Amino acid sequence: MKLCTICTVYYCPVREKGGFAPGALENLQPTKSLRHLIFTDHKEWDLNHIQRGHTILRLRPDRVACHDATATMAILQFISAGIPRVAVPTTVHSDHLMVSEKGADLDMSRALGEHAEVYDFLSSASKKYGIGFWKPGSGIIHTVIFENYAMPGGLLIGTDSHSPNAGGLGMMGIGVGGADAVDAMSGMPWELVTPKIVGVRLTGHLSGWTSTKDIICNLAGILTVSGGKGRVIEFFGPGCETLGATAMATICNMSAEIGSTSCIFPYSDAMGRYLRATQREQSVNVSNKSKAALLTADEGSESYYDDVIELDLSSLEPHVNGPYTPDLSHPISQLKDTVTQKDWPLELSHAMMGSCTNSSFEDLEKTRQIVAQARTAGFPKFKTPFMVSPGSEQIRATAEANGILQELRDAGALVLSSSCGPCVGSWDRKDVDVRGKEKNSVISSYNRNFVGRHDSNPATHSFVTSPELVTAFAYAGRLDFNPLTDSIIPDKGSPNSIRFSPPVGQELPSRFETGLDTFQEPSPEGNLSTVTISPDSDRLQLLQPFNPWKVGCTQNMELLIKVKGKCTTDHISPAGPWYKYRGHLENISNNMLTTATNAFIDDSRMLGHTRNPLTYGIQVVPEVARDLKQHQIHWCIVGDYNYGEGSSREHAALEPRYLGGVAIIARSFARIHETNLKKQGMLPLTFNDPADYDLIREGDKITLIGVEDDDFQPGSQVAMQVKPREGDSWEATLNHSYHAGQIPWLRAGSALNHIKATLLS
Ligand code: F3S
Secondary structure (H helix, E strand, O other), rough: OOOOOOOOOOOOHOOOOOOOOOOOHHHHOOOOOOOOOOOOOOOOOOOOOOOOOOOEEEOOOOOOEEHHHHHHHHHHHHHHHHOOOOOEEEHHHHHHHHOEEEHHHHHHHHHHHHOHHHHEEEHHHHHHHOOOOEEOOOOOOOHHHHHOOOOOOOEEEEOOOEEEEHHHHEEEEOOHHHHHHHHHHOOEEEEOOOEEOOOOEEEEEOOOOOHHHHHHHHHHHHHOOOOOOEEEEEEEEEHHHHHHHHHHHHHHHHHHHHOOOOOOOOOOOOOOOHHHHHHHHHHHHHHHHHHHHOOOOOOOOOOHOOOEEEHHHHHHHEEEOOOOOOOOOEHHHHHHHHHHHOOOOOOEEEEEEEEEOOOHHHHHHHHHHHHHHHHHOOOOOOOEEEEEOOOOOOHHHHHHHHHHHHHHHHOOOOOOOOOOHHHHOOOOOOOOOOOOOOEEEEEEEEOOOOOOOOOOOOOOOEEOHHHHHHHHHHOOOOOOOOOOOEEOOOOOOOOEEOOOOOOOOOOOOOOOOOOOEEOOOOOOOOOOOOOOOOOOOOOOOOOOOOOOOOOOOOOOOEEEEEEOOOHHHHHOOOOOHHHHHHHHHHHHHHOOOOOOEEEOOOOHHHOOEEEOOOOEEEHHHHHHHHHHHHHOOOOOEEEEOEOOOOOOOHHHHHHHHHOOOOEEOOOOEEEEEEEHHHHHHOEEEOOOOHHHHHHHOOOOEEEEEEEEEEEEOOOOOEEEEEEOOOOOOEEEEEOOOOOOOOOOHHOOHHHHHHHHHHOOO
């Protein structure tokens, strides 16, 4: 794609030839945004010496977006930086906190009561600092961005890992932590290691039951959850032209499940159609003018890509991925055999359709078609409880106006509010014994299925697939079903049976309804509104700066826990009931690593427990961390591969820092989490020889050599001395990925401390 080959950002003045001229875009008026564009400033660089995978880019995003579960901490950090107003168009989206249980209206009333303090804080802080605020019920961050702000060639950073969703409109969306967002909101350049680029060449076209969800479910199986790390996934080839904009967004959205930096499609007619349908004609005009020069794929120059994957859409099968990881990919023809061999519960306890991933008009319409077929065949109701989460107020109103939601309700569906709900664990689930860890299976058109993701129940086996398959499974009620080959077995006494036909997609509605006005405009400059936080609040707490680096803090560190296996940010800082403490660092720190597996405790009922090195008793991890902090004993964590994968939540980095942690030593890190750790003043290190992980024993004391001022330089190595409780000490080599600009964060105690010092100097 003719995005800047250097920085992967389209609106880049270094590509003056063919690039959008500064000023040309000033006429663009995204429907509900500040008219403000900031260009990248790379002119200081010698472009010939920028290397993918190495060079640190200093970028200036066009937009910043945060959701309510990350915005509280991002804004608290912004407040503590002492800056009067955001320097980049920024929006806050009230989508994660609302708990799903009884349906849209009742759940909304509950949310307005339960979260009033947080919504008030977000609303007043947005007013004060010039941020657009999308109130509860507006929709899910990525859908609202897509409907209102995404534009071909733009660069967005969002404090949510599924921000690549904007790639369905040719905008580079990148998931970041709140501290990264604060950099951009403060007017500082935002840093990123120049990503490598994986080209995915699409040929053929989808047919039958195969949908765009299957493209990304299949890719997840090929690349695994860490295969996209440090890479942008860029689609090209004739198959791209066959896909609608929202269908491409589904793929980009779920690219987060392979750990990629971002994912993007070249500008296409379908993007133009979507932009027009959502009242963004000017964006179409500008994009069409620049299409050939800038927004098309680099076909024929495949050496441009670091890797190329070929995907023939015509031979692609529908996929169902899971449980417990989105890269456990099953072509539908193999699912039945696999589920009968495994100990997975066959009966489906819930089916969920929608979310930011799959609630487009096309998705909803396909779901409706399956429901209509079932009704006609004499199956008026779903067999499995079925929930629908519209992605936004706009798509909810549109689906309502087209009769889709009523048809789904008639079939027994519970229509939830336009928010994240069960997708992110905001689900007050009553149909299974969550506390008792009742084993069950659910199927959804969401994107992520890590342990406990939807309902905090580690025994919920979650599978992700396309909306049409979810709907067909909701009539079958069982996992060992294949809608391509199987008929639904009739209930006792019923004369009917049905073999579904694949639904036919309808890319766009005849028109989009706007629905209720749920947007609070960014206030004009000079707004004098105040933001107050009660000192008694258990939801919000002003941040105190972390202490600067203390020489000698890595001597004789206690090992808090050695984490075994997958450890996502959901394991480090679980969601669900903990969401309410996202603005209160002290309180949320009580969840740290409470669902992680301790390598020294071989008991699945003891997740999140560790031995207290002071008392030798077994306690939950945060209690032990607090105890060590109180005794002013520094500690570290040892992690496995891809530590911190999944969501971008920076609480997973803030909590260990707050509780007195110094270093996380892992076999490898997920990109966003590694940066988050650095930003909060934690020291992420990786084993030079991953086998050294196996040698770490319970009770080891760890000393790091080579981390003080002069020794610690970009590319330098760190020596780890391990003193076991019994036996001889041993030594291993560790690596770090700090570049010169990041080392001051470590010394200052956090990136924010460093920014503040820089702004004051
Ligand atoms: Fe929300 Fe789930 Fe999307 S948590 S932002 S609906 S991935």
